[in-house]
Amino acid sequence: MDGGAVGAEELSAALLELEEQVVDDAEAGYATATRLEQQAVALGDEGLLMRARLCRTTLGVRIGNLAGTARKLQEIREWAARNDDRMVQARTHLTSSIIERMVGDAAKSLEHALSAVELLDETATSYTQINHRTKLADALALTGSMDAARLRYRQAEELAREAGQWRRLMVLLNNWAFSEHAAGEFERARDIAGRMVRLAEEHGVQLDPSSLHTLADIQVALGEFGEAERTMLASIARYEAGWVDDADDLAYFQLTLARAQRGLGALGRAQDTLHSCRALCEEGGLYGLLVEAYEEQAELHAARGDFAAAFAAQKEFVAAQERLRSQERDAQVQTRHAIFETAEAREDAERFREQARRDPLTGLRNRRYVDEELSALIAADPALSVALVDIDHFKRINDTLSHDTGDQVLARLATLLESGLAAAVPDGFVARLGGEEFLLVLPATPVAVAVTKLDGIRQAVSDHAWPDLPGGWCVTVSIGVAGARESFPASQSAALAAADRNLYAAKEQGRNRVVSGTPPERRPRIYRDREVT
Numbered sequence: 168m169d170g171g172a173v174g175a176e177e178l179s180a181a182l183l184e185l186e187e188q189v190v191d192d193a194e195a196g197y198a199t200a201t202r203l204e205q206q207a208v209a210l211g212d213e214g215l216l217m218r219a220r221l222c223r224t225t226l227g228v229r230i231g232n233l234a235g236t237a238r239k240l241q242e243i244r245e246w247a248a249r250n251d252d253r254m255v256q257a258r259t260h261l262t263s264s265i266i267e268r269m270v271g272d273a274a275k276s277l278e279h280a281l282s283a284v285e286l287l288d289e290t291a292t293s294y295t296q297i298n299h300r301t302k303l304a305d306a307l308a309l310t311g312s313m314d315a316a317r318l319r320y321r322q323a324e325e326l327a328r329e330a331g332q333w334r335r336l337m338v339l340l341n342n343w344a345f346s347e348h349a350a351g352e353f354e355r356a357r358d359i360a361g362r363m364v365r366l367a368e369e370h371g372v373q374l375d376p377s378s379l380h381t382l383a384d385i386q387v388a389l390g391e392f393g394e395a396e397r398t399m400l401a402s403i404a405r406y407e408a409g410w411v412d413d414a415d416d417l418a419y420f421q422l423t424l425a426r427a428q429r430g431l432g433a434l435g436r437a438q439d440t441l442h443s444c445r446a447l448c449e450e451g452g453l454y455g456l457l458v459e460a461y462e463e464q465a466e467l468h469a470a471r472g473d474f475a476a477a478f479a480a481q482k483e484f485v486a487a488q489e490r491l492r493s494q495e496r497d498a499q500v501q502t503r504h505a506i507f508e509t510a511e512a513r514e515d516a517e518r519f520r521e522q523a524r525r526d527p528l529t530g531l532r533n534r535r536y537v538d539e540e541l542s543a544l545i546a547a548d549p550a551l552s553v554a555l556v557d558i559d560h561f562k563r564i565n566d567t568l569s570h571d572t573g574d575q576v577l578a579r580l581a582t583l584l585e586s587g588l589a590a591a592v593p594d595g596f597v598a599r600l601g602g603e604e605f606l607l608v609l610p611a612t613p614v615a616v617a618v619t620k621l622d623g624i625r626q627a628v629s630d631h632a633w634p635d636l637p638g639g640w641c642v643t644v645s646i647g648v649a650g651a652r653e654s655f656p657a658s659q660s661a662a663l664a665a666a667d668r669n670l671y672a673a674k675e676q677g678r679n680r681v682v683s684g685t686p687p688e689r690r691p692r693i694y695r696d697r698e699v700t
Contacts, residue, residue, distance in 0.1 A: 175212050178203065182218045186258070187294045189334050191375065191410065193229035200226055217243050217255055225262045228269075231451075236266060254295070257286035261302055273309045280306035293330035297323045301339045308346035316346060333370050337363055341378045344385065353388045360385055376406040376416060383423050392430030399424040418447035418456055422463060429467055437467055528574055529581035532598035537606060542659045544610065544651075551610050551651040552617035555666040556584065558603040559643045559678040568636070575635045576642055577603065583631060587624035606663075607646075614650040614683050621646050622681045629679060645673035648683040 173181075181203055190196040200223035207216035224239050240259045247255035264279035280303040287299060304319035320343045327336035340363035347356035360382050367374050374382070379402035386395035403420050421444035428437035441463055448457040524536035544551055558564075558580065565573040577599075584597045588607055598606045607624075609617045629643045636642070647670025654661035673682040 173206050173210070175210060175215060178206055178210060178212070178215050179218075182215065182222060185222050186218070187292060189338055190226065190229075193226050197223060197226040197230055213246075214250070214252065217246050217252075221255060221258055221262070225258070225265075228262060228265060237263075240266075253286045253288055254291065257283045257291075257295075257299065260286065261299060264302055264306055268306065268309060273306070277303075277306040277310050293326060294332060294335060297327045297330070297332055297335050297339065300326070301335075301342055305342050305346065308350065311350075313346070313350050313352070317343075320346075333366065334372075337366055337372075337374070337378065340366065341381050345381045348381070348385050348388060353385060356385045357389065373405070376402040376410055376420065379405070380416075380420055380423060383427065387423060387426050387430060390430065392427045395427035396424065396431060396433075399427060418444050418451065418453055421447065422456065422460060425463055425467075429463070429470055432470075434467060434470055441467065526581075526599040529578050529599050531581050531585065531605070532596055534598070534600050537598050537600070538659075541608065541662075544608065545657055545659060545662060548610050549652050549657075550613050551608065552612050552614050552648055553651065553662050553666050554607040554609065554617065554621050554646050554648045554681075555600075555663070555670045556605040556607060556644050556646050557670055557674070559645055559674075561603040564636075564640075564642075568640075572635060576633070579631075579633070579635065580628065580642065580644070581605070583628050584624065587627055591620040591623065614648055614653075617648050618681050618683050621648060625679070625681055643679035645670060645678045646681040647671070647673055648681060 185196065185199060185203070200219060204216065204219035204223055207219045220239065221243050224236055224243070228236060240263055244256055244259040247253070247259065260279040260283035264276045264283060267273075267276035267279060280299075283299045284303050287296060291299075300319050300323040304316045304323065307313075307316035307319060320339065323339050324336065324343075327333075327339060340359055344356045344360040344363060347353075347359060363378060364374065364382070367378075379398050383395045383398040383402065386392070386398060399420060403417070403424065406417055406420065421440050425437045425440040425444060428434075428440060441460060445457065445460045445464075447453070448460055524533060524539070525531070526533045541553075558576070561573065561576075564576055581597065581599065584605055584607065588595045588597055588609070592609045592612055594611070595607060595609045598608075600606050607621070609620070612620065625644055625646055629641065631642070633640065633642055647666045647668065649662055649665035649669060651657055651662045653665050669682045669685050672685040673680050676682065
C-alpha cells in the first residue's frame with residue numbers, strides 16, 4: 168500500500184497485517200505504523216487512528232523510543248474503554264506489561280498481562296490468543312511462578328499447533344526455553360529448545376538470531392562451550408546479514424559469545440568479544456547488560472589468575488548494579504508519574520466538561536447537556552415524557568423586587584423541582600433551559616402518569632413558603648407535558664415543541680396548572696387550581 172489516499176477497509180487490513188505478525192525488523196515496522204497513523208489522520212477515522220497509534224507506540228518500545236509512552240498508552244486505553252473496544256484495551260495492557268518488565272516491576276508486568284488476556288473475547292484471532300497467553304506466561308515466569316507459567320505456555324502451544332501458527336509457536340518455544348533457563352531449569356530448557364529446533368527443521372525455516380541466542384545460553388549453562396560458540400557465531404552472522412530483531416541485540420549476543428569463549432579457555436578471544444560488547448552497551452545506554460558485562464570481566468580476570476583486576480572488576484560490577492537499581496527505580500517513578508498526570512488531566516477535563524454542562528446559578532443541567540443527551544433518551548425510551556416549566560409572572564418579581572431576588576427564586580425553584588422529581592421519577596433529571604424556563608425529563612413515564620406526578624410538584628411549588636419574598640407574595644408555575652413519541656418522526660425538537668405548545672396553553676388557561684394534549688383540533692386537558700392574582 169502506497170502513501171496515497173486509502174479507504175477505511177484497506178487501512179484496517181494493513182493495520183491487521185501489522186498487528187497479526189511477528190515483526191522481525193522493529194524499525195521498519197515502526198516506520199510502517201507511522202505511515203498508517205498519518206493515513207488514519209487523513210481519513211478522519213478515530214478507531215483506525217487509535218489502532219495505528221498503538222502499533223507505533225508498541226514498536227517504538229522495541230526500538231527504545233519510550234518518551235511519553237506511558238501517557239500515550241493510558242490515553243489509548245481510556246479511548247478504548249469509552250468506545251467499548253476490548254481488543255485495543257487488551258493490546259494496550261500487553262504493551263504496558265512489556266514496559267513494566269523493562270523497568271523492573273515484575274508485579275505490574277503480571278497485572279497488565281492478566282488484563283490483556285481477560286479482555287480477549289470470541290472475536291480475538293488465534294494469533295492474538297497465542298501471543299497474549301505467551302506474554303502472560305512470560306510475566307508469570309518473571310515473578311518466579313514457573314508452574315503457572317508452564318500451564319500458560321502449554322495452553323498457547325496447543326492453540327498454536329491447532330491453528331498451524333508455526334512462526335508464532337517458534338517464538339513461544341523460544342520464550343519458554345529462555346524462562347526455564349532463567350529459572351535454572353537447564354535440562355527443561357534444553358528439551359524445549361530442542362522442540363523449537365525440530366519445528367524449524369520440519370517446516371524448512373531458519374531459526375532467527377534471538378532463538379539461536381537462547382539455545383547458546385542453554386549450552387553455556389550445560390557446559391557445552393564449543394557448541395555454544397558455534398551457535399552464537401551463526402546467530403551473529405544472521406544478524407549481520409540483515410536478519411534484524413531489536414537494534415541492541417548484538418551486544419547481548421556478544422556477551423553470550425564471550426562466556427562461551429571463556430568456557431573454552433580462549434581468553435584472548437573472549438576479551439576481544441567482551442570489549443566490543445561493553446562498547447555497544449555504553450553507546451546504546453544498555454545499563455542492565457553493562458552490569459552483566461562487568462561481572463563477566465571479573466570472571467575473565469579470575470580465569471587468567473589476575474585476582475587484583477578481578478576484584479576491581481567486581482567492585483565495578485557492584486557499583487554498576489546499584490546504579491542500575493537506581494535507574495530502574497527512577498524509570499518506575501517516571502512511568503507512575505506519567506500515568507498519574509494523564510489521570511489527573513483526564514479528571515480535570517471531565518470536571519471542566521461537567522462544569523460546561525451545568526447552569527452556574529442553579530447547579531442544574533443546562534441546554535448543552537440536554538442537546539447532548541435527550542435525543543438518545545427519546546430514541547431508546549418510547550414511554551419517556553418531557554415537561555417544560557415556566558415561572559408565572561416572573562418579570563414582575565424581577566422588576567418589583569430586584570434581579571437578585573429573582574435569582575434567589577430561580578435557585579430555590581431548582582431545588583424544589585429536583586427534589587420533587589427525584590421522589591416521583593428517580594431516573595429523571597431537571598435542566599434549566601434559560602431565564603425562568605426549566606425542562607423535566609421523565610423516563611419510562613407515559614404522559615397520563617407524568618401529568619399526575621407533575622401536578623404534585625406544581626402543588627408543592629405553590630404551597631412553598633418562599634421566605635425570600637415579602638409577605639403576600641407567592642410563586643407558581645405552569646407546566647406543559649408531552650410524550651416523546653407524540654409526533655412522528657419522534658425527535659427532541661418535536662417533543663419539546665409539543666411540550667411548549669402545552670405550556671402556552673397552560674398560560675392561556677390561567678397559569679398554575681399542568682396541561683397535556685393540545686393539538687389545535689382538541690381541547691386541552693387541564694388540572695385547575697386557584698388563579699394567580
